[in-house]
Amino acid sequence: xxxxxxxxxxxxxxxxxxxxxxxxxxxxxxxxxxxxxxxxxxxxxxxxxxxxxxxxxxxxxxxxxxxxxxxxxxxxxxxxxxxxxxxxxxxxxxxxxxxxxxxxxxxxxxxxxxxxxxxxxxxxxxxxxxxxxxxxxxxxxxxxxxxxxxxxxxxxxxxxxxxxxxxxxxxxxxxxxxxxxxxxxxxxxxxxxxxxxxxxxxxxxxxxxxxxxxxxxxxxxxxxxxxxxxxxxxxxxxxxxxxxxxxxxxxxxxxxxxxxxxxxxxxxxxxxxxxxxxxxxxxxxxxxxxxxxxxxxx
Amino acid sequence: xxxxxxxxxxxxxxxxxxxxxxxxxxxxxxxxxxxxxxxxxxxxxxxxxxxxxxxxxxxxxxxxxxxxxxxxxxxxxxxxxxxxxxxxxxxxxxxxxxxxxxxxxxxxxxxxxxxxxxxxxxxxxxxxxxxxxxxxxxxxxxxxxxxxxxxxxxxxxxxxxxxxxxxxxxxxxxxxxxxxxxxxxxxxxxxxxxxxxxxxxxxxxxxxxxxxxxxxxxxxxxxxxxxxxxxxxxxxx
Numbered sequence: 162x163x164x165x166x167x168x169x170x171x172x173x174x175x176x177x178x179x180x181x182x183x184x185x186x187x188x189x190x191x192x193x194x195x196x197x198x199x200x201x202x203x204x205x206x207x208x209x210x211x212x213x214x215x216x217x218x219x220x221x222x223x224x225x226x227x228x229x230x231x232x233x234x235x236x237x238x239x240x241x242x243x244x245x246x247x248x249x250x251x252x253x254x255x256x257x258x259x260x261x262x263x264x265x266x267x268x269x270x271x272x273x274x275x276x277x278x279x280x281x282x283x284x285x286x287x288x289x290x291x292x293x294x295x296x297x298x299x300x301x302x303x304x305x306x307x308x309x310x311x312x313x314x315x316x317x318x319x320x321x322x323x324x325x326x327x328x329x330x331x332x333x334x335x336x337x338x339x340x341x342x343x344x345x346x347x348x349x350x351x352x353x354x355x356x357x358x359x360x361x362x363x364x365x366x367x368x369x370x371x372x373x374x375x376x377x378x379x380x381x382x383x384x385x386x387x388x389x390x391x392x393x394x395x396x397x398x399x400x401x402x403x404x405x406x407x408x409x410x411x412x413x414x415x416x417x418x419x420x421x422x423x424x425x426x427x428x429x430x431x432x433x434x435x436x437x438x439x440x441x442x443x444x445x446x447x448x449x450x451x452x453x454x455x456x457x458x459x
Numbered sequence: 460x461x462x463x464x465x466x467x468x469x470x471x472x473x474x475x476x477x478x479x480x481x482x483x484x485x486x487x488x489x490x491x492x493x494x495x496x497x498x499x500x501x502x503x504x505x506x507x508x509x510x511x512x513x514x515x516x517x518x519x520x521x522x523x524x525x526x527x528x529x530x531x532x533x534x535x536x537x538x539x540x541x542x543x544x545x546x547x548x549x550x551x552x553x554x555x556x557x558x559x560x561x562x563x564x565x566x567x568x569x570x571x572x573x574x575x576x577x578x579x580x581x582x583x584x585x586x587x588x589x590x591x592x593x594x595x596x597x598x599x600x601x602x603x604x605x606x607x608x609x610x611x612x613x614x615x616x617x618x619x620x621x622x623x624x625x626x627x628x629x630x631x632x633x634x635x636x637x638x639x640x641x642x643x644x645x646x647x648x649x650x651x652x653x654x655x656x657x658x659x660x661x662x663x664x665x666x667x668x669x670x671x672x673x674x675x676x677x678x679x680x681x682x683x684x685x686x687x688x689x690x691x692x693x694x695x696x
Contacts, residue, residue: 331559334563338556349535350535350565351560
């Protein structure tokens with residue numbers, strides 16, 4: 162029982178991080194119809210910025226703040242300078258759909274190399290802001306620590322802020338309208354261009370937050386967030402790629418699944434299982450776990 | 460008084476000429492019906508007027524101001540709202556959100572709420588379904604919602620693309636009655652694109668007939684309805 166509770170809590174911790182990354186990918190997908198592979202690069206760059214700030218000030222929370230702001234600005238910059246240029250140059254045919262995605266892969270490579278040039282390729286670490294010793298339950302330690310709790314609470318706060326913005330504000334309505342039917346949104350007077358940039362801003366901030374939250378439990382290197390990108394992507398697909406709640410549910414389901422397999426079966430099986438789930442979910446529930454139906458009208 | 464002036468408008472879809480040298484005027488406070496068969500260029504004309512499509516040649520002025528190549532979102536701010544073909548609502552949003560969307564650009568929520576109340580007064584069925592997803596609406600209700608959304612932007616010129624498409628006669632009548640009220644009670648200028656020529660000309664002041672991208676005739680709707688040559692050649696009845 163104790164072991165199961167511990168495993169589930171670890172699963173929820175992992176899942177919160179996957180959810181944040183999935184949210185970042187879904188936000189970009191919804192605003193510009195691009196799968197942003199560069200998200201891992203954006204997050205690694207901002208995590209190194211956080212690392213520098215922690216080294217200089219020792220204040221973890223300040224580092225998170227800087228990373229999130231940097232992530233938001235980086236997202237805006239990529240959308241404004243790279244994506245818009247690509248959309249202008251390839252605006253018809255099959256190339257138009259795939260060119261931006263390939264460009265994000267290229268950007269991922271560029272950012273990783275630049276990070277490697279600046280900080281080197283050796284493993285570094287970010288000192289945890291709170292204890293990593295497991296809580297004690299019934300006199301015995303759990304694998305679940307204060308740091309994990311902070312991760313869950315931090316991710317939950319971001320999700321609550323996002324759901325408030327999306328469901329309750331004019332900006333949120335503009336973001337949703339532009340995502341679902343950009344043409345009708347424009348005819349209603351919404352400036353879809355800047356709204357797209359804001360989608361990338363939120364995504365950049367969420368990805369940056371995920372990067373800084375996950376790293377104290379892990380190591381930091383120019384490609385240490387690649388696995389997070391893959392899991393975030395799988396979580397987004399499980400959630401239907403289109404839905405923000407779907408991304409959260411997909412992330413949590415994936416995190417719990419990964420924790421259960423790691424603890425009860427074998428770490429070796431984690432990756433194959435994740436990809437089997439990815440393919441099964443595309444076959445069985447292509448619209449996502451909670452079925453965000455996309456209704457096409459003529 | 461002329462409010463919208465279209466001169467020598469030519470629009471191409473790649474190699475295909477969709478509109479060729481079309482000129483006509485829309486008078487302030489009138490309903491102008493644009494009629495013609497499939498492929499006549501009606502929808503292209505409306506999409507060019509609302510900024511969704513760039514023309515190859517010609518000019519369009521709205522209240523003595525050149526509006527060609529302006530973005531649709533800017534034209535909304537100048538008082539031009541377009542209800543595009545096929546019930547232009549966002550099914551993923553609620554009825555209320557669809558209406559609210561038309562007023563977001565104004566940033567004055569109380570004015571928008573008033574405009575929403577006015578739209579609901581015109582289409583009371585929307586009022587009963589405010590919190591439902593637009594996805595649950597019938598075709599007629601969707602069309603009402605699409606027009607309602609445009610009205611929340613408080614347009615001076617309303618562009619309607621085939622509001623009767625696929626709807627039952629009773630619903631079409633309701634929608635056309637509202638269009639007439641907009642003209643009579645609010646002095647709104649309306650450009651109505653229709654395949655349903657008889658119903659459209661019956662409510663319109665002026666008729667414009669398009670065929671294969673060219674203007675065939677423009678003039679008083681009653682005369683067009685009464686002209687046997689136009690009737691048999693282009694209106695199909």
